Amino acid sequence: MNKVEQISIFLENKPGGLEFVTRVLKDAGINIRALSLADTSDFGVLRLIVNDAEKAKQVLKDNGFTVGRTSVVAVLVPDRPGGLHSILEALSKENINVEYMYAFVERSGEHAIIIFRFNATDRAIEILTKSGFTVLPGEKVYSL
Amino acid sequence: MIYNEEFETLPREALEALQVKRLQQAVQRVYHTVGFYKRSFDNAGVKPDDIRSLDDLRRLPFTTKQDLRDNYPYGLFAVPMSSVVRVHASSGTTGRSTVVGYTRRDIDTWSELMARCFVMAGLTKNDIIHNAYGYGLFTGGLGAHYGAERLGASVIPISGGNTKRQIMILQDFGPTAICATPSYTLYLAEQGEEMGVDMRSLKLRVGVLGAEPWSEKMRGQIEDKLDITALDIYGLSEVMGPGVAMECLEAKQGLHIFEDHFIAEIIDPETGEVLPEGETGELVFTTVTKEAFPLIRYRTRDVSRLVKAPCRCGRTLVRMDRVTGRSDDMIIVRGVNVYPSQIEGVLLNIPGIEPHYMLIVDREGNLDTLEVQVEVGEKVFAETGEVKVLQELSRRITKDIKDYLGVSTKVKLVEPKTIQRFEGKAKRVIDKRTI
Numbered sequence: 001m002n003k004v005e006q007i008s009i010f011l012e013n014k015p016g017g018l019e020f021v022t023r024v025l026k027d028a029g030i031n032i033r034a035l036s037l038a039d040t041s042d043f044g045v046l047r048l049i050v051n052d053a054e055k056a057k058q059v060l061k062d063n064g065f066t067v068g069r070t071s072v073v074a075v076l077v078p079d080r081p082g083g084l085h086s087i088l089e090a091l092s093k094e095n096i097n098v099e100y101m102y103a104f105v106e107r108s109g110e111h112a113i114i115i116f117r118f119n120a121t122d123r124a125i126e127i128l129t130k131s132g133f134t135v136l137p138g139e140k141v142y143s144l
Numbered sequence: 145m146i147y148n149e150e151f152e153t154l155p156r157e158a159l160e161a162l163q164v165k166r167l168q169q170a171v172q173r174v175y176h177t178v179g180f181y182k183r184s185f186d187n188a189g190v191k192p193d194d195i196r197s198l199d200d201l202r203r204l205p206f207t208t209k210q211d212l213r214d215n216y217p218y219g220l221f222a223v224p225m226s227s228v229v230r231v232h233a234s235s236g237t238t239g240r241s242t243v244v245g246y247t248r249r250d251i252d253t254w255s256e257l258m259a260r261c262f263v264m265a266g267l268t269k270n271d272i273i274h275n276a277y278g279y280g281l282f283t284g285g286l287g288a289h290y291g292a293e294r295l296g297a298s299v300i301p302i303s304g305g306n307t308k309r310q311i312m313i314l315q316d317f318g319p320t321a322i323c324a325t326p327s328y329t330l331y332l333a334e335q336g337e338e339m340g341v342d343m344r345s346l347k348l349r350v351g352v353l354g355a356e357p358w359s360e361k362m363r364g365q366i367e368d369k370l371d372i373t374a375l376d377i378y379g380l381s382e383v384m385g386p387g388v389a390m391e392c393l394e395a396k397q398g399l400h401i402f403e404d405h406f407i408a409e410i411i412d413p414e415t416g417e418v419l420p421e422g423e424t425g426e427l428v429f430t431t432v433t434k435e436a437f438p439l440i441r442y443r444t445r446d447v448s449r450l451v452k453a454p455c456r457c458g459r460t461l462v463r464m465d466r467v468t469g470r471s472d473d474m475i476i477v478r479g480v481n482v483y484p485s486q487i488e489g490v491l492l493n494i495p496g497i498e499p500h501y502m503l504i505v506d507r508e509g510n511l512d513t514l515e516v517q518v519e520v521g522e523k524v525f526a527e528t529g530e531v532k533v534l535q536e537l538s539r540r541i542t543k544d545i546k547d548y549l550g551v552s553t554k555v556k557l558v559e560p561k562t563i564q565r566f567e568g569k570a571k572r573v574i575d576k577r578t579i
Binding site: 006007038040047064067070 | 520521522525529530531534535538555556557558559560561562
């Protein structure tokens with residue numbers, strides 16, 4: 001399946017928390033492909049897509065972080081008005097719920113890549129593929 | 145099975161009548177033989193004759209650990225040393241040790257009460273008891289030993305320590321019951337496993353475990369690793385030693401206090417007021433038959449609660465909850481007494497929570513605040529890594545604490561291994577209030 005592995009890191013809200021994560025990853029030679037930080041009043045969860053999820057998880061754990069893994073979906077979106085809308089339209093018709101998403105622009109600048117977390121991942125991939133959207137396989141995203 | 149059917153199943157009314165009669169005798173005796181009690185009763189303006197009912201007990205002053213220390217070593221003995229056949233002493237880690245004495249009759253009573261405990265655990269004279277409580281000044285070893293002999297069981301007086309030898313004896317001598325502290329029992333089980341011994345296939349079927357606080361979780365581990373039933377026994381050297389109260393095999397729900405010898409009360413540790421049945425507070429004991437070292441309203445600092453409801457096993461004796469903490473640790477938040485152990489109890493019932501926590505008490509304006517810091521376990525997060533899972537967890541903790549303890553808290557989830565670890569006595573409370 002064309003799922004992408006995202007790792008999540010639990011962070012207390014305190015100065016230096018995020019910096020320590022990036023230092024650990026830097027020292028391990030891990031490249032961050034995409035990221036998003038979700039915060040609540042008490043704590044934050046950093047979501048990352050990296051070039052080597054397995055290794056990242058290991059070094060983070062070794063340094064005392066609580067690390068989770070989640071399957072997300074990466075979709076190629078034409079970088080023009082209405083690009084994202086067309087995707088959401090297809091999903092909403094089929095009652096798929098988006099729990100969260102974040103986006104980044106591909107190097108060529110022609111496409112944006114949007115990372116989605118759905119309530120029903122497999123079904124969402126099926127719908128997107130059938131509707132003609134490009135769902136990027138994990139390896140592709142890790143090595144962007 | 146019941147060892148002393150008559151006294152363990154007395155109707156409550158008859159039991160309480162017996163307690164009043166024995167209490168009156170005990171009060172007269174201590175007033176006239178122990179200088180400390182005469183002074184303390186006189187200071188409180190109460191005479192032995194004022195004690196006419198169990199309710200009058202609350203008119204008597206408390207006796208504390210400090211009183212015992214002040215009268216070190218023999219100042220509270222109520223008989224001359226010629227009548228004392230044995231002494232025991234506490235370890236005295238937090239000061240002078242406390243010394244207790246026994247007459248021949250006291251030893252006799254103690255042996256019977258320990259025999260009652262063993263029978264309560266389903267043991268008979270056909271059992272072989274591996275007694276790993278320490279023999280010596282500590283009351284555990286000899287207390288259990290005499291009780292086992294009274295019952296007619298075979299005792300292996302192995303005492304504590306020398307774990308490898310203990311494991312060999314557990315295999316070769318075929319004991320059917322073990323007496324030890326819960327932590328040592330677990331240690332034995334784990335060491336045995338490490339040595340490649342199938343600890344579940346031993347002949348052991350019952351553990352009579354006590355002398356330290358333990359949790360249901362630990363009980364589960366012990367029962368699982370050794371394939372036994374693990375029962376809680378309670379006692380303290382000041383009151384007698386092990387055998388003040390024991391959990392029955394039938395219900396495994398609270399420990400029966402031998403009320404024909406001890407009167408138990410639960411008090412608010414702050415005000416000293418006696419609390420109604422069923423409320424949690426500090427256990428207070430009065431011994432009504434002890435000769436050498438009688439105690440009146442001794443404050444144990446142990447936190448528990450009492451339930452008089454009839455028990456499945458047929459005993460009418462009141463039951464105390466497993467001791468979960470010390471009243472010294474109690475905090476008062478917006479007028480509600482909170483014991484760290486109660487919070488721990490709530491946390492242990494929530495899946496995915498590690499039993500590492502810290503309580504921060506503070507005051508905002510005129511209002512006390514209680515923050516519960518809990519470590520986020522690997523398990524709860526690893527599956528999904530979702531924010532909402534953590535928020536739900538936080539809400540659940542807040543709600544459960546409110547439901548069980550009636551106090552509102554602010555829960556703060558913290559990173560794993562950031563809460564200090566303690567060897568021995570844990571410090572769980574930081575009180576920042578300046579009053």
